[in-house]
Amino acid sequence: MTWTLYLHILAACAWIGGSIVLFGLGLFIRDKATQEIVYGAIGPFYGYFETVWLLILISTGFILGGHYDLLPMIGQTNTELAYWITLKVVLVSGLSIATILHLYIAFATHKRNRTLMQKLLSRGGSLAIFTLNLLILWAAMNIRSML
Numbered sequence: 001m002t003w004t005l006y007l008h009i010l011a012a013c014a015w016i017g018g019s020i021v022l023f024g025l026g027l028f029i030r031d032k033a034t035q036e037i038v039y040g041a042i043g044p045f046y047g048y049f050e051t052v053w054l055l056i057l058i059s060t061g062f063i064l065g066g067h068y069d070l071l072p073m074i075g076q077t078n079t080e081l082a083y084w085i086t087l088k089v090v091l092v093s094g095l096s097i098a099t100i101l102h103l104y105i106a107f108a109t110h111k112r113n114r115t116l117m118q119k120l121l122s123r124g125g126s127l128a129i130f131t132l133n134l135l136i137l138w139a140a141m142n143i144r145s146m147l
């Protein structure tokens with residue numbers, strides 16, 4: 001399981017690191033024309049790059065969960081470990097939905113003008129991804145300390 005955990009943590013670094021960099025770029029680059037050039041150039045690469053790492057993260061997570069017999073605990077909250085693994089899976093499900101929504105809007109409107117609703121959903125999605133990542137990391141740390 002050492003290599004699975006290694007891959008899981010590497011994927012977490014790539015996925016969370018990437019999301020923090022992109023979030024920071026959004027705050028740092030205020031000029032709209034520059035934003036369009038930067039996001040237009042890196043957007044598609046970033047979308048594929050992050051999707052691959054998220055898929056690795058979720059699949060290695062379930063392999064680790066199976067190895068430690070945690071999967072039957074999902075949906076229960078009767079022990080501290082069951083509570084944290086259930087919470088982690090709920091947060092990861094929310095993260096996956098926010099990511100699919102965000103990617104869908106990003107690819108559908110690439111180099112095109114967005115409607116107000118598309119802008120709101122896209123920004124809300126990024127904020128949700130950013131926040132959920134921090135919470136998932138907290139849950140991961142708690143699970144690790146109980147194994």
Ligand code: HEM
Nearest residue numbers: 005009012057058061062064065068089092136140141144
């Ligand atoms: C966005 C998704 C995820 C992120 C960011 C994430 C992050 C992490 C991190 C950083 C660790 C190492 C914690 C530490 O050593 O203190 C970890 C461990 C672990 N994760 Fe995840 N994880 C994700 C998804 C999942 C999923 C979906 C599952 C299972 C259903 C899972 C199960 C586990 C388990 C069992 C460990 C402990 C493994 C061990 O210590 O040997 N993870 N996770």
